[in-house]
Amino acid sequence: MPATFWELLQHYCDDTGATEAAVQRKARLNHGTFTAWRARGVPALPRVDVVVALADTLRVDYEDLVRALLVSAEYLPAEVARARASDPASDRAEAPTAARAGASRGRRLREEQDDAATRPTQDRAEA
Known part of the structure; x- marks a missing residue:
């Protein structure tokens, strides 16, 4: 399982052929959300409705997405997330x-x- 939100997003895009823009539209996010997150980092966990929409769009478990967002926001070390995801x-x-x-x-x-x-x-x- 990818550790960061960006790895998770890239994995989904690679598997489905979707673009980041398509993911944003499908999850009903503002056009520049990913651009802003990439430029400034994921500042904190998004609202629950945003996380639910992203989990549904990316076809991942809600908890896996939260874990990836926590790593991307630097609240959780990647090695801890990987260890928990593998077990x-x-x-x-x-x-x-x-x-x-x-x-x-x-x-x-x-x-x-x-x-x-x-x-x-x-x-x-x-x-």
């Missing part, structure tokens, strides 16, 4: 850690990022 049960497998009393969401995310960054190189290659 869908990993989100649930780590739930006890996420539910740990006293751990804020930001702290849990930092811990996950630290774990991914400090994992031995061969473990990262397998993920």
Whole structure:
């Protein structure tokens, strides 16, 4: 599964022959949305209705699209997203850690990022 929104979009366009402009029209986005996102980056997650429309248009799971947008907005490291995408049960497998009393969401995310960054190189290659 592609890690970033742009990889996901390119994969869809390659598979279907669609253009970025056609995707924007089909998802009912403004003409310059992708141009602006490409020039300035994805500043934050789009509104839910935009994400739903994009997921429907790109024929991808809503959560996969959100993950790709989080990577593109630099809220989630690509290696963490790839690891989770390759092992869908990993989100649930780590739930006890996420539910740990006293751990804020930001702290849990930092811990996950630290774990991914400090994992031995061969473990990262397998993920």
